[in-house]
Amino acid sequence: MKTVRFGGIAAAILCVALFVAGAARGQQDYPVSARTLKNGMKVLVQTDHSIPNVALYIFYRIGSRNERPGTTGLSHFFEHMMFNGAKKYGPGDLDKVMEANGGANNAYTTRDVTVYQDWFPRSALALIYDIESDRIRDLSFDPQKVKSEREVVASERRLSVDNENSGVLDEQLWATSYIAHPYQWPVVGWMSDIEQWTMEDLKHHFEMGYSPNNATMVVVGDVSADEIFILCENYIEPILTHAPPPPVTTVEPPQMGERRLVVHKAAELPLLMLGYHVPQSNNPDFYALNILRTILFQGESSRMYQRLVDKDQIALDVSSEVEPSFDPSMVEVVAQPKQGVDPQACEKAIYEELERAANTLVADTELEKAKNIRLVEFYRQMRTINGRANTIGTYEVFFGDYNKLFEAAKNYSGVAKEDVQRVAKVYFGANNRTVATLMPENGEKAKE
Amino acid sequence: MRRGRAIARLVRIAVVFVLVCSIAPAQTLHLPPHEKVVLKNGLTVLLLEKHGVPLVNISAIVKAGAGSDPSGQEGLATTTAGLLRKGTKKRSAQQFAADLDYIGGEFEAEAGPDFTGIRAEFLTKDLARGLDLFSDALLHPTFPQDETDKFLAQSVDAVKSAKDDPRSVMMPYYSGYLYGTHPYGRPTGGDEISLKRIQREGVVKFYETNYTPGNTIVAVAGEFNAAETKAKLEELFGAWDPRAVKDVVIPGAAPTKGKRLLLVDKPDASQTYFAIGNVGVAANDPDRVAIHVVNTILGGRFTSELNEALRVESGYTYGAQSFFDQRKMPGPFVIFSFTKNETTTPAIDLALKILAKLHKDGVTEEQLKSARSYIKGQFPPEIETSRQLARTITMHEFYGLGDDEVNQLEARLDAVTPGIARQVIGKHFPAENLVFVLIGKASAIGPAVQKYATSQDTRLISDPGFWPAPAAGKK
Numbered sequence: 001m002k003t004v005r006f007g008g009i010a011a012a013i014l015c016v017a018l019f020v021a022g023a024a025r026g027q028q029d030y031p032v033s034a035r036t037l038k039n040g041m042k043v044l045v046q047t048d049h050s051i052p053n054v055a056l057y058i059f060y061r062i063g064s065r066n067e068r069p070g071t072t073g074l075s076h077f078f079e080h081m082m083f084n085g086a087k088k089y090g091p092g093d094l095d096k097v098m099e100a101n102g103g104a105n106n107a108y109t110t111r112d113v114t115v116y117q118d119w120f121p122r123s124a125l126a127l128i129y130d131i132e133s134d135r136i137r138d139l140s141f142d143p144q145k146v147k148s149e150r151e152v153v154a155s156e157r158r159l160s161v162d163n164e165n166s167g168v169l170d171e172q173l174w175a176t177s178y179i180a181h182p183y184q185w186p187v188v189g190w191m192s193d194i195e196q197w198t199m200e201d202l203k204h205h206f207e208m209g210y211s212p213n214n215a216t217m218v219v220v221g222d223v224s225a226d227e228i229f230i231l232c233e234n235y236i237e238p239i240l241t242h243a244p245p246p247p248v249t250t251v252e253p254p255q256m257g258e259r260r261l262v263v264h265k266a267a268e269l270p271l272l273m274l275g276y277h278v279p280q281s282n283n284p285d286f287y288a289l290n291i292l293r294t295i296l297f298q299g300e301s302s303r304m305y306q307r308l309v310d311k312d313q314i315a316l317d318v319s320s321e322v323e324p325s326f327d328p329s330m331v332e333v334v335a336q337p338k339q340g341v342d343p344q345a346c347e348k349a350i351y352e353e354l355e356r357a358a359n360t361l362v363a364d365t366e367l368e369k370a371k372n373i374r375l376v377e378f379y380r381q382m383r384t385i386n387g388r389a390n391t392i393g394t395y396e397v398f399f400g401d402y403n404k405l406f407e408a409a410k411n412y413s414g415v416a417k418e419d420v421q422r423v424a425k426v427y428f429g430a431n432n433r434t435v436a437t438l439m440p441e442n443g444e445k446a447k448e
Numbered sequence: 449m450r451r452g453r454a455i456a457r458l459v460r461i462a463v464v465f466v467l468v469c470s471i472a473p474a475q476t477l478h479l480p481p482h483e484k485v486v487l488k489n490g491l492t493v494l495l496l497e498k499h500g501v502p503l504v505n506i507s508a509i510v511k512a513g514a515g516s517d518p519s520g521q522e523g524l525a526t527t528t529a530g531l532l533r534k535g536t537k538k539r540s541a542q543q544f545a546a547d548l549d550y551i552g553g554e555f556e557a558e559a560g561p562d563f564t565g566i567r568a569e570f571l572t573k574d575l576a577r578g579l580d581l582f583s584d585a586l587l588h589p590t591f592p593q594d595e596t597d598k599f600l601a602q603s604v605d606a607v608k609s610a611k612d613d614p615r616s617v618m619m620p621y622y623s624g625y626l627y628g629t630h631p632y633g634r635p636t637g638g639d640e641i642s643l644k645r646i647q648r649e650g651v652v653k654f655y656e657t658n659y660t661p662g663n664t665i666v667a668v669a670g671e672f673n674a675a676e677t678k679a680k681l682e683e684l685f686g687a688w689d690p691r692a693v694k695d696v697v698i699p700g701a702a703p704t705k706g707k708r709l710l711l712v713d714k715p716d717a718s719q720t721y722f723a724i725g726n727v728g729v730a731a732n733d734p735d736r737v738a739i740h741v742v743n744t745i746l747g748g749r750f751t752s753e754l755n756e757a758l759r760v761e762s763g764y765t766y767g768a769q770s771f772f773d774q775r776k777m778p779g780p781f782v783i784f785s786f787t788k789n790e791t792t793t794p795a796i797d798l799a800l801k802i803l804a805k806l807h808k809d810g811v812t813e814e815q816l817k818s819a820r821s822y823i824k825g826q827f828p829p830e831i832e833t834s835r836q837l838a839r840t841i842t843m844h845e846f847y848g849l850g851d852d853e854v855n856q857l858e859a860r861l862d863a864v865t866p867g868i869a870r871q872v873i874g875k876h877f878p879a880e881n882l883v884f885v886l887i888g889k890a891s892a893i894g895p896a897v898q899k900y901a902t903s904q905d906t907r908l909i910s911d912p913g914f915w916p917a918p919a920a921g922k923k
Contacts, residue, residue: 050500051828052476092760095751100818102825104750121825151763158719158788159766165612266716268608268910300545310542313598316605338605369550376503376552376571383501383833 030382032392032402033225037237040213044392044402045225048385054221055389056118056128059397062209063112064189065182065327066245071201073189076109077153078205082116083107084145087138091145094131101127111183112326113397114209119386122222126231133235136210141202150194157188166334169263169273169438176261177275177330177434181252207242214244218393221385252277252328259434267440269316272343274333274350275434278427281324281398287411288419289427293320293331294370295362295420296353301369303357308349314341318350324398331427343437357424361417374412477828479854482841483674489690490662493681494841496669498834502572504670506582507838509846510564511665512658515631515698521646523638525559527599528654532557532566534595537588541595544581553578555585561632562698562776563846564658569835572671576680583684586664589655596648604643607635611909614714614721614887618784622723622885624915625710625905626780630701633915640912661685662693667842670834700777703727704883709901713890714909720792720888721784724799726878728781731774731847737860738872739772744819745811746770746802746877747783751818753802758785764795776847781878789892796884796900807879810870820861827857 033045063075083105085091098105103120118128161167171186178184188194217236219228255277279285296303297320300310308315316336322329335346381387396402404411482496517524533548533555534541548555551574557566566586570578610616620635627633638646666685668677703726729739740748747754747770758768768785783803787795811819831837831854844853884900886893887909898904907917 051832053825053828092751092756095760096818099749099751099822102821104822104826119826119829121828124825148761148763152759152766155719155764155787156766159615159786162718163614266714268611269605299549301542301549305545306542309602310598313601316602316609336605336609338601339608365550369552372550373552379501379503379571383503383835384829385832386829 035229039241041215043217043232045228046220049222052122052222055385057218057389057393058116059216059393060114060209061214062114062245063110064187065111065248072185072193074205075114076187079107079109079114080149082135085140085142086135088134091142109187129231129235137239154194165267165271165438169271169436172261173273173275173436176259181250208245211242211244212239213241216396218389220389255432257431261436263438264441270337270343271438272335272346273436275330276427276432278331279328285423288415288423291370291415292420292423294373295366303353307353314345324394354428362420371412479851487686489688491685492665494667495674496837497674499671502671504570504572504575504672505834505838506568506668507842508566508666509842510659511663512696513559513561513563514634514636515561516696522634522642524646524654526637528651529557529559529564530599531591532585532589535590535592536584587688591651593648600643604640607640618723620914621712625885626883627701631698635914660691660693661688665842665845667838669838698777701727705881707882707901708903709884711890711906712887712909714887717889719786719788720886720893721786723885724783725781727778728772729876730778735872738864738868739876741819741864742869745815757798757802764791792893793896
């Protein structure tokens with residue numbers, strides 16, 4: 001789950017897809033300059049003069065996995081507080097000054113990271129550094145702002161979870177699939193925790209997560225690497241380093257049997273979500289898993305679409321997702337059953353297709369198709385300065401090296417049919433799955 | 449980033465917003481050079497080369513959309529668009545999907561109120577195969593009976609599924625209540641009842657009447673060779689039968705007089721979603737740039753008056769915004785937000801107060817300066833990709849606008865003064881005459897919201913259709 005700062009009806013504009021494949025055009029076409037500042041912050045710069053604008057991302061390696069019961073959702077709440085006033089730019093000033101100078105911003109929080117995004121014309125470059133350094137160094141916590149922002153986050157939770165069936169089900173799925181590791185609680189936090197955080201919790205979170213050596217900055221656009229490094233020396237490098245968050249040591253024990261849960265809720269249609277535990281992003285199986293998911297779920301020629309939507313006509317749509325993660329995570333499968341269809345009919349069809357992938361090698365054309373799709377997706381990420389900044393940062397943070405972005409093509413092309421079969425067998429068995437079903441309480445009945 | 453389904457639905461809503469944004473500025477920034485060719489059969493072709501990423505975008509618009517749906521068969525234009533890829537003279541639906549996915553291509557077709565948009569994207573190396581697929585769907589669909597039945601059944605369920613997320617159905621309720629039986633009041637995707645009335649014959653007729661070369665604009669943008677591609681396009685599209693073009697004429701709708709309120713009851717809702725407004729302006733309205741500036745100040749950015757009041761200062765909501773959905777004829781103007789049940793009336797009161805303040809005080813030079821700068825600064829990423837460029841030049845062609853929309857925008861923005869803003873506010877932003885649509889828990893908020901309107905209607909979200917109620921006809 002990813003929680004963004006500012007949404008509303010146009011929220012999706014700000015969503016950026018993760019995970020791309022490598023390509024024929026590689027690093028030589030999209031060169032990146034890297035430097036680590038004396039305080040430990042790594043800075044990556046890519047020049048692109050095609051528009052007179054800049055995308056600047058700062059990835060902090062702190063997310064809901066660094067929280068504990070009682071303070072769930074604190075990382076995300078903190079993300080909101082980063083816009084509510086520091087020493088030089090007081091409450092409300094950051095947004096006003098940035099927008100008056102042609103800039104815009106947003107932020108998102110995941111289980112693993114908190115990411116700040118600025119999009120602005122080149123003319124605002126120095127101003128943005130002034131703003132960013134001010135809040136990293138001297139964030140203030142105005143009690144009035146804490147109070148009103150708490151309400152904003154509660155509204156966000158009501159919007160994205162309480163009043164959205166897939167939000168509710170997703171939350172329950174993770175809470176059931178994980179029994180030990182902090183991935184079990186939602187990024188936005190439980191409502192009772194949202195209501196209870198203290199000022200001390202916030203200050204502690206800042207000290208823990210917002211040290212420069214816990215962050216990576218990515219700048220893409222109408223800039224030169226040299227000018228960015230000079231700005232960083234002036235504005236960012238003097239910020240003192242402190243201790244990063246303590247390591248998350250809890251390891252989720254292997255799941256030893258299917259887990260099931262049901263949510264009864266007012267709804268027009270039922271909903272089905274499945275979760276399968278998979279390794280963290282930097283595991284070598286990442287590539288084979290993505291190829292398998294592409295063959296199974298992507299496009300109308302995919303096996304799941306052909307089976308559930310086209311042939312059996314039991315689902316409206318079926319999809320899968322996995323987020324980048326530091327710790328072993330989950331592939332989620334979501335199916336929207338058609339009216340009058342028992343969600344278990346969708347379950348059965350999905351399991352049969354997963355078994356087929358585990359028992360039989362995929363066809364050559366399917367493997368080629370999946371690799372072609374990953375290649376095109378790489379270019380789709382490279383289309384915009386925003387997409388580049390997010391993708392470069394994601395590879396650097398989750399794979400430990402932005403160069404992995406440019407090696408992805410090679411890594412995908414190395415995936416063999418046998419690898420695809422192996423990951424289907426290893427990760428998509430019954431004992432490794434959690435099944436979440438939402439059953440309409442007073443809308444359309446699932447069974448007619 | 450977790451739910452493909454929910455996100456896809458939002459994207460569709462977001463298109464409205466992007467369209468509004470695309471009427472924006474740039475002075476240092478110019479549209480890349482592009483070329484217009486009209487083929488002998490009347491097809492308009494636009495070509496724009498943009499290098500850097502090896503992708504090519506192909507966009508077409510057919511100048512007939514949901515506004516051309518026969519009354520009672522809402523969703524016909526959407527169904528026609530959705531079926532283009534579901535069987536052609538040389539490909540079954542399954543073969544089309546296989547050929548498209550094999551090269552990692554994208555293909556989307558969707559009807560809006562004024563037109564049907566068809567869009568595809570391919571790697572440059574696959575352009576010939578991509579054009580073959582694109583022209584196959586646009587020129588040679590066969591609308592197989594079984595695929596039609598399948599599509600319609602899915603569409604009915606998609607409406608039900610959408611009703612589980614109030615945000616995604618706000619616009620059909622709002623448009624229906626604001627425009628009534630006017631074509632812009634129709635739900636573009638149809639509803640649970642109208643979709644069941646659609647027959648294959650109607651789809652074929654809609655296609656044959658409206659999908660003609662004289663009624664279509666095709667734009668190709670991205671990394672390709674325009675000269676070579678032009679020849680290829682002539683070969684593929686030149687043989688398209690030049691049937692007579694039937695112009696779609698949608699009359700302008702009169703704004704609502706007085707105050708009307710529709711409460712859509714969602715008994716399990718813990719927050720109220722509200723839309724307030726009236727009929728707005730057309731895409732080519734002479735005041736469009738000044739309107740864009742004023743709306744940016746009112747509800748078009750994070751520090752807008754609405755978001756400052758409803759989110760930043762009061763914490764009532766996660767977001768509040770306003771926008772003009774600009775169309776060929778005046779489209780809706782909307783103030784949109786949501787808040788928990790308990791703060792429904794304080795939040796709506798505050799939104800109305802902000803609107804009244806706009807009328808009373810106008811905007812200051814300082815606000816204008818900030819908004820101009822914001823629009824200028826945020827505009828370049830609106831025409832960054834070949835997809836955006838294809839859309840921009842196609843929309844200009846459709847609305848009868850030109851490159852000056854981009855090339856002169858900065859100068860046009862600079863010309864907006866507080867005096868002009870005041871005129872525009874009085875002329876285009878509703879004040880006393882307002883339509884309210886609320887989706888929420890009627891038992892919790894019903895009595896309190898009666899104060900907003902002299903005329904009030906209610907319906908249950910699970911009742912089929914949007915507004916007017918399709919079975920009963922006009923209420």
